[in-house]
Amino acid sequence: MTDQALSAHRTPTAVDAVAEHYVSRLAELSPEFAVDKALPGRRGELDDYSPEGLAALSDLARSTLRELDGVEAVDEVDRVTLSAMRERLGLELELDEAGERLRHLNTIVSPVQSLRDLADLLPTDTVEDWEAFASTLRAVPRAFSQYAESLLLARERGLVPARRQVEACISQARAQARESTSSYTVLLGGAVTADGEPLPAALSEELARAAAAARSGYASMAETLRTELLPVAGEADAVGRERYARLSREFLGAVVDLDETYEWGREQMAAIDAEQRSIAVELYGSGTSVVEAMKRLNADPARTLHGTEALREWMQMVSDAAITALDGTQFDIPAPLRTLECRIAPSTTGGIYYTGPSDDFSRPGRMWWSVPEGTTEFATWQERTTVYHEGVPGHHLQVGMQTWLREELNSWRRLACWVSGHGEGWALYAERLMADLGYLDDPGDRMGMLDSQRLRAARVVLDIGVHLGKERPAELAVLPGVGEGVWDAPSAWAYLRHNVAMHESFLRFELDRYLGWPGQAPSYSVGQRLWEAARDEALAAGTSLTDFHTRALRLGSVGLDVMGEALRA
Template identity: 25%
Template structure:
């Protein structure tokens, strides 16, 4: 399986040439290779191999991904990356898109935007802030300990990664110092408690008590016992002598220097070159050139529509009273909350299986990849979102059960598992003949699809009570509120309390979730805008197809078309649906058998 995590944006100047390319692509996916195709393929194939060597993406089939060295993140390397991507952009701009074959024109539109976004992040030196309220390099790197290891070679690679970890941490801390010196940090208020993963490793009593011991708890029986013992002994030595001291040094730095001196202003527009920086994040995360003012207005208008739906659903539930009283009732009545972590996990599993029984009614192509339902690791859970999903996994946060409402669990499960992230991502990964850069995750597309799936739950009959329907509407309001809150904080001078109050008054989220979510928006400008704008684009495309095709409209064919193109900027998706309509609404693939 190839995996890339990346956000990107579309170059608006390309859109005039894009629609014809998508229309042609709908008719055929094969075409004679032009000289421009050859030049373009050379550029992206070379850049991809360079990207793998830089550890900026990884390919499980590529041996470079498993040589045991962690990524280089020092300032010199970062500046060299900026120069490399700027050169790639210059070479791309020397190619006329209309000289490319139809499939390559589509690839060009996605790829150029992707490289532009990567270059912009380097130009603003985002690497000097490798921490926010949602994640940090010291917790992100823990993925190396949580991946299953199959043989002795993979264990030895893992040990080399442990040995390299102090070098990697040192470079990240140097980047943080540079960001601190120019005021490029997350707001101080969002960092409270975010050192917990550092504490868990640095102050662990023994190496065996750290997450880095995970691969050694149960080793493959194909490794002889004597070698298992030797590998475990080396792991204990490296964790105690390299990993834990690196975590301890980072813990001292963030407690004594970074957190106390982080910036106090919240707005991205208060950062160096902040207005342009925030607009660059809007372009990256929404794949549009909308202004903050326009997005704010859309959020307010959509919130008004959702409030009207909420009122109708309250009446269906038989509640006598106003919305604030209903929200208080939902947040406080024990019937709406699991009593144990296992109960929450089992309810999530039940909802996921309900979808399985309806999947073939709404999708022709079903991914082969299954997913497991597992709790969020305890060292991350207090500040983690309610759940996350992806290829092979649906992570459910079982921390603070009174904050995990069961009436919202159906919408959450549809979003994070199937047909949301744990369904959409495998569909994209299973496509054949797609350049590896096309497997990148584009937030507006991926989050827009997952939010659309929450709405789709009403059609599928997933929501069985008015309370569960209200939970879905609360989640819709939550994402519409993000348009208001994100732009309010980063462009309109909103305070943290003002943002929290807006979510409290307009959604059924618990106070704990509201606090963690607002801190996430404060420290991760623009990302929260992806969801609702992406959903709006998909729903508008569907309405257009339903109107144009009438009785010929097939929901399975529409969903297959949206998913089979993979993660693309929203204007590219709109052009693809236009081609779908022009072709008579046929599915790009036959139904799975």
């Protein structure tokens, strides 16, 4: 299929007009969204994090829903748009009513992190870009002041994050406030234009002052959290069934039976464990345990990378090879998507993530690895599947495809809608797909894929167990020092250490993430489960696997209930 056929022209409709109006208004209200998607908007500014700024976003959602009530679908694309926008915007208002946006503080995706990570995406090609960069940094203290207003209003309503999350964010903010550990120091250390020209001295000085202002904003935010939130933050990490169910819907775009899903997660853990035990024997002979096999894999010089530059080069090599192998065989990959940049992030949080291309593909899709301080060795057997997850056929193919389909999908479908269960579910589905296609036939690489899948299945059990206050399962209660009782942070830590072969620094980050971002972590495995159910249903109806992938990816990221309805239509 040609690039032109993939992006066939479609006449925009009244439904598309409503969606486009929403995106243009969102870009006006959110300069950060405009930068992220390379859309017209206010450069050198940050979002309004005050209660009034958040209310403006709610008003936009509310008015858009009214506009949608006045238009009718003319084709299947419209029908999906209507269903998806009503589900997403309606849930957004429900979450706002519950105070979720006001109380938004956790260790991974709150403004404490996003105001830092935005700098990674700011254009830096020209002197004008760097001037806007400086303006953005100068706006950080104002943004944090507004954010503090929202957090304090949430506090007045009794909506205070757990102590664990407040303490973690204080630590992160303090690290960003210190010049020696701030990501701004790394970003500005070698500031040049795209053609390698050094910046004018006056601009370099202004950038240094702007970075100092941004760091002071982080210092003030850390102090606000310490003095205003920490004294009233609760010890309990669990959010309870009602709140958890609402957040689960946000991340899945689907309603699932949480108790059944919890038991399914336990079954998945047992099945993955059995497969890993078999591979351990295949690798090193009878009697070899999974833990021993992993230790020997980690000690294998042929499977070890030394230094972050070696890691980046290896990521790029694996990514490029996957694109070359899959294009024209399993997928039709448009030309702009055949470029994926692999980078080491300037932050040190331990996360591995993907950022999509700009709307015009002037900025390509990128895979980022935020390497914790002191980590210098990396095991390829664990990470080959990660490259497939973040790259092709994972996030890069998925996100890049919906960005590419500008002649078929409106801007909301392409740029503004992201459902974790759809996106992360697809990425896990992609990992398994690469194993099924033979790209993980090396037993070590397959062990790494299963370790990845095991982590995702473990957090289905852990996340639901902790936040719903379930009793610890038998397979956890028998672990040394754990015993019976209700799930809590120590038992969750024991469960992770027993079941996941990751460095302790990564695991600590992961656990804090699960405890502070309820419902998101299970969306990977549960999303994969729903993707596989949709595939099996399509294959049973006579659809080929390639056609299923093409049709499903053309929908863009929508709620998984909406996706299922669309694929059955």
